[in-house]
Amino acid sequence: GAVVSxxxxxxxxxxxxxxxxxxxSLDFQATTMFWYRQFPKQSLMLMATSNxxxxxxxxxxxxxxxxxxxxxxxxxxxxxxxxxxxEDSSFYICSASAPxxxxxxxxxxxxGPGTRLTVL
Amino acid sequence: AQSVSQHNHHVIxxxxxxxxxxxxxxxxxxxxxxxxxxxxxxxxxxxxxxxxGDPLVKGIKGFEAEFIKSKFSFNLxxxxxxxxxxxEYFCAVKGGGADGLTFGKGTHLIIQx
Numbered sequence: 001g002a003v004v005s006x007x008x009x010x011x012x013x014x015x016x017x018x019x020x021x022x023x024x025s026l027d028f029q030a031t032t033m034f035w036y037r038q039f040p041k042q043s044l045m046l047m048a049t050s051n052x053x054x055x056x057x058x059x060x061x062x063x064x065x066x067x068x069x070x071x072x073x074x075x076x077x078x079x080x081x082x083x084x085x086x087e088d089s090s091f092y093i094c095s096a097s098a099p100x101x102x103x104x105x106x107x108x109x110x111x112g113p114g115t116r117l118t119v120l
Numbered sequence: 121a122q123s124v125s126q127h128n129h130h131v132i133x134x135x136x137x138x139x140x141x142x143x144x145x146x147x148x149x150x151x152x153x154x155x156x157x158x159x160x161x162x163x164x165x166x167x168x169x170x171x172x173g174d175p176l177v178k179g180i181k182g183f184e185a186e187f188i189k190s191k192f193s194f195n196l197x198x199x200x201x202x203x204x205x206x207x208e209y210f211c212a213v214k215g216g217g218a219d220g221l222t223f224g225k226g227t228h229l230i231i232q233x
Contacts, residue, residue: 004163034220043124043210044164046220059220093164097219109221111156111164 003027004096006112013084014120021079021115023094029074030096034109035067038091050077074098084119091116122147122213126224133201134232141196141227143185143211151215153194155185156223158208167209170194181205203231 003026013019023033032051036044048064050056050071058064066088068080077096081088095109127142145151155167168179175187185196194211208228212221 032219036220036223041225043223043225044221046222049220095164108166108169113163 002108002110004030004094004110004112006092006094006115008115009113010116010118012118012120015085016083018080018082019084019117021081021092021094021117023077023079023096023112025075025096025098025110028096028098030077031074031098032096033071033077034095034097035069035077035079036093036095038093038114040091044093047079081117084117086119089117089119122151122215122222124211124213124222124224126209126211126227128227129225130228130230132230132232135203136200139196139198139201139205139229141209141211141229143194143196143224144192145194145211145213145222146192147213147215149215151213153185153187154212154214154221155179155183155194155196156210156212158210158226160207164210167196201229201231203233205229206231 005024007022035047038044047062048056048058050069052071052074056069071077091114093114095111097109123146125144153170156164157167158164167183168177170177170187178184183198187194208226210226211224
């Protein structure tokens with residue numbers, strides 16, 4: 001149980017185009033979803049937190065107009081990288097949590113497999 | 121804001137050796153501490169976590185970690201590693217009411233058969 005999927009697993013796009021990445025909780029309803037970004041050989045950096053039906057909360061330094069997050073349902077959150085540039089190339093990972101999800105009593109985060117974005 | 125420091129970026133061990141990966145965090149309030157593992161080509165998986173109570177926590181696959189509040193540390197240990205433990209290990213902290221996790225840079229562990 002508590003599986004999170006991401007689609008696509010990798011994407012290559014031209015500079016200036018927009019790319020949408022989906023994050024789905026497959027067997028539980030995720031009240032909160034998180035988006036992280038990981039540069040090569042670096043740590044995961046939290047970009048934003050989204051609660052279903054609410055606007056996302058972005059971390060300092062993350063441009064909300066560039067990284068559009070939608071959490072329209074309890075099983076789906078999307079991250080759209082608008083007007084992508086080569087410096088946006090990275091590994092984007094989502095996680096999802098909900099009260100009682102998984103075997104632990106707290107809001108454990110379950111991670112998706114990540115999406116590799118390459119902007120040419 | 122909290123931060124997490126993992127001391128070793130790369131560790132190479134032989135099978136059956138003992139393992140200890142260091143993790144220090146900086147945050148003055150109550151924290152929740154985690155160790156995640158990422159096997160090659162796979163998702164991040166939770167190894168173990170500390171919220172409160174016994175500072176020595178046991179996780180999956182024979183791993184354990186000890187929370188030492190005075191040292192702001194949460195080191196990961198395993199008495200005898202296996203080749204299948206080759207993976208990337210991340211220490212993470214959650215605190216200050218924030219829901220998201222702050223991760224360390226990770227330790228790449230290679231176990232030689």
